[in-house]
Amino acid sequence: MDITAVNALNYEDFVSIFGNVVEKCPIITAAVWSRRPFVTLNALEAAISEFIDDLPESGKEGILRCHPDLAGRDLQSGTLTRESREEQARAGMDALSSGEASRMSRLNEEYKTRFGFPFVICARMNDKANILRQLTERCGNERAVERERGIEEVKKICRLRLQGLVLCDAPNKL
Numbered sequence: 001m002d003i004t005a006v007n008a009l010n011y012e013d014f015v016s017i018f019g020n021v022v023e024k025c026p027i028i029t030a031a032v033w034s035r036r037p038f039v040t041l042n043a044l045e046a047a048i049s050e051f052i053d054d055l056p057e058s059g060k061e062g063i064l065r066c067h068p069d070l071a072g073r074d075l076q077s078g079t080l081t082r083e084s085r086e087e088q089a090r091a092g093m094d095a096l097s098s099g100e101a102s103r104m105s106r107l108n109e110e111y112k113t114r115f116g117f118p119f120v121i122c123a124r125m126n127d128k129a130n131i132l133r134q135l136t137e138r139c140g141n142e143r144a145v146e147r148e149r150g151i152e153e154v155k156k157i158c159r160l161r162l163q164g165l166v167l168c169d170a171p172n173k174l
């Protein structure tokens with residue numbers, strides 16, 4: 001699908017196709033539909049980013065809370081969204097040794113207890129070792145730093161999901 005086809009979608013189809021570009025937050029997609037037409041895919045991405053940036057801190061934390069843990073309960077029970085399952089598999093989260101799995105689980109819980117939202121990172125841009133290292137390091141940050149850091153990662157995930165759905169109209173900036 002190209003951007004012209006995107007702009008021609010009614011809101012039902014737009015939300016049905018793009019509703020999970022931010023994990024389990026179709027309200028964001030539904031809101032940016034009114035910003036059509038998008039000149040480029042980057043313009044659609046920018047509209048999503050602006051919507052997120054305009055949210056109060058509680059809204060940003062709410063977005064983070066819609067994300068499943070990496071290698072967490074949803075992965076074990078097969079209840080991840082298709083997008084998240086593919087991303088987590090790409091980073092090897094479905095093939096951790098038992099030692100790695102328990103370390104991951106302990107750190108995820110520590111992170112959530114400290115911040116009140118889950119650790120979020122763009123799994124497709126990181127491997128297993130990197131994810132474990134960053135999770136360890138980021139547990140030591142301040143809450144406000146982590147809120148912003150997590151939101152940056154949400155935007156990276158969103159960009160890659162959008163690029164999987166819409167033909168690219170500009171050089172990949174990643």
Ligand SMILES: NC(=O)N[C@H]1NC(=O)NC1=O
Binds near residue numbers: 068
């Ligand atoms: N917790 C977390 O980072 N979750 C995710 N990251 C990603 O790339 N896909 C996800 O579901």
